[in-house]
Amino acid sequence: MSLRSRVVATRDTPTGTPPERDEGLIAVYRAKLLEEIDLAEMSSLQAADRRVRLERVLGHIISREGPVLSSSERTQLIRRVVDEALGLGILEPLLADASITEIMVNGPDAIFVERAGRVEQLPLRFASPEQLMQTIERIVSTVNRRVDESNPMVDARLPTGERVNVIIPPLALTGATLTIRRFPRAYSLTELLELGSLDEHMLMLLAACVRARFNIIVSGGTGSGKTTLLNALSALIPSHERIITIEDSAELQLQQDHVIRLESRPPNVEGKGQVTIRDLVRNSLRMRPDRIIVGEVRGGETLDMLQAMSTGHDGSLATVHANTAEDALTRLQTLGSMSEVDVPFEALRDQINSAVDVLVQLTRHADGSRRISEIALLVSHGREQFTIATVTRFAAQPYVSGATDLERRRVHGYYEHLPLPRRVADRLYVAGEAVPPAFGVVESVDVRNTREATG
Numbered sequence: 001m002s003l004r005s006r007v008v009a010t011r012d013t014p015t016g017t018p019p020e021r022d023e024g025l026i027a028v029y030r031a032k033l034l035e036e037i038d039l040a041e042m043s044s045l046q047a048a049d050r051r052v053r054l055e056r057v058l059g060h061i062i063s064r065e066g067p068v069l070s071s072s073e074r075t076q077l078i079r080r081v082v083d084e085a086l087g088l089g090i091l092e093p094l095l096a097d098a099s100i101t102e103i104m105v106n107g108p109d110a111i112f113v114e115r116a117g118r119v120e121q122l123p124l125r126f127a128s129p130e131q132l133m134q135t136i137e138r139i140v141s142t143v144n145r146r147v148d149e150s151n152p153m154v155d156a157r158l159p160t161g162e163r164v165n166v167i168i169p170p171l172a173l174t175g176a177t178l179t180i181r182r183f184p185r186a187y188s189l190t191e192l193l194e195l196g197s198l199d200e201h202m203l204m205l206l207a208a209c210v211r212a213r214f215n216i217i218v219s220g221g222t223g224s225g226k227t228t229l230l231n232a233l234s235a236l237i238p239s240h241e242r243i244i245t246i247e248d249s250a251e252l253q254l255q256q257d258h259v260i261r262l263e264s265r266p267p268n269v270e271g272k273g274q275v276t277i278r279d280l281v282r283n284s285l286r287m288r289p290d291r292i293i294v295g296e297v298r299g300g301e302t303l304d305m306l307q308a309m310s311t312g313h314d315g316s317l318a319t320v321h322a323n324t325a326e327d328a329l330t331r332l333q334t335l336g337s338m339s340e341v342d343v344p345f346e347a348l349r350d351q352i353n354s355a356v357d358v359l360v361q362l363t364r365h366a367d368g369s370r371r372i373s374e375i376a377l378l379v380s381h382g383r384e385q386f387t388i389a390t391v392t393r394f395a396a397q398p399y400v401s402g403a404t405d406l407e408r409r410r411v412h413g414y415y416e417h418l419p420l421p422r423r424v425a426d427r428l429y430v431a432g433e434a435v436p437p438a439f440g441v442v443e444s445v446d447v448r449n450t451r452e453a454t455g
């Protein structure tokens with residue numbers, strides 16, 4: 001199929017790409033373009049101006065030497081050649097598509113994306129493994145990193161903010177593998193309410209807990225929306241407070257005025273200069289924070305975070321990877337033990353009991369929807385075994401008979417709200433916050449919604 005017929009066939013498909021036989025034509029025009037431009041001049045231009053300049057020069061080349069093309073064919077050819085010369089080739093349209101949240105390249109012949117929580121394969125491919133490697137090298141070079149057999153795994157970040165992970169042969173048996181994670185859009189709690197991720201009673205409770213300076217752990221699996229919820233909760237922090245955010249890749253988008261954003265740094269090509277999350281957590285304690293927000297705890301920094309939460313930095317927030325609220329506590333205990341400080345598990349349990357107030361569990365369902373599946377309070381004290389009191393849970397409902405296939409693919413259910421323990425309610429009252437009417441208060445921990453977690 002020629003470029004002309006391919007363009008016609010994919011005119012309405014923004015992610016369409018010429019097949020392998022057309023890659024030669026793109027390579028020819030890319031070479032002609034590079035012959036006619038002044039690289040020194042290009043380097044002095046802003047990225048947008050550079051693209052406009054290249055498109056103009058290439059348009060003149062095609063008018064002078066190229067085949068006769070329709071307007072749409074000409075536009076696609078120019079875009080593809082400039083993408084190859086300046087950007088990331090066939091990945092550029094995917095990066096420009098706001099509906100795509102993740103791009104997964106499993107070797108040169110398999111490209112997948114995630115849209116609306118569902119993964120789909122695209123009819124795209126790189127012309128060769130070499131072209132895929134050139135794209136990867138272009139990505140990692142922007143952050144002064146290299147990828148080769150001696151350094152086959154790289155984490156990087158694109159200038160536009162996307163997180164990138166690369167792993168190449170011999171570790172990746174299917175060929176060079178590239179994963180690009182788009183930063184989630186900053187949703188407000190009101191927008192999450194409209195999407196069904198929580199209900200108005202849960203919103204009122206979480207807002208009260210944030211304003212009352214409860215320490216909150218947001219837990220969930222990969223892609224469940226932890227960062228999105230964390231960002232939404234942070235909007236409830238009063239604007240006069242000094243907030244320090246600590247992340248591996250800066251994703252949080254806080255709107256307050258008094259925010260200090262810290263980001264960890266990987267080692268350079270000589271293996272030096274690394275700054276870890278733990279280094280940043282320790283340093284943040286010397287910066288007079290009112291609140292500390294850790295994008296994700298995944299190692300020894302957990303111990304420092306727990307100590308900060310229980311020694312005057314209440315109202316802090318963090319996320320952790322876990323499938324249930326109980327698992328979140330066990331994982332915090334395990335991560336805390338990864339510190340170079342030899343702390344017994346029992347002492348870590350005591351630290352967690354003193355530090356953590358609320359666990360918010362997120363779940364990503366089979367239909368791609370993301371919602372809060374549980375809000376639980378940690379009601380154990382001191383050296384007691386972990387005891388969790390669930391105050392909200394999502395109850396899934398079975399499908400009704402006669403449901404359509406579309407209805408069967410959707411997860412239906414309702415939120416069940418249970419009473420708050422008196423101690424928690426009193427803490428809200430002291431902070432000037434009301435208990436949402438849907439929850440109510442019990443004088444002691446209600447055995448119906450309480451369970452022990454191993455710790």
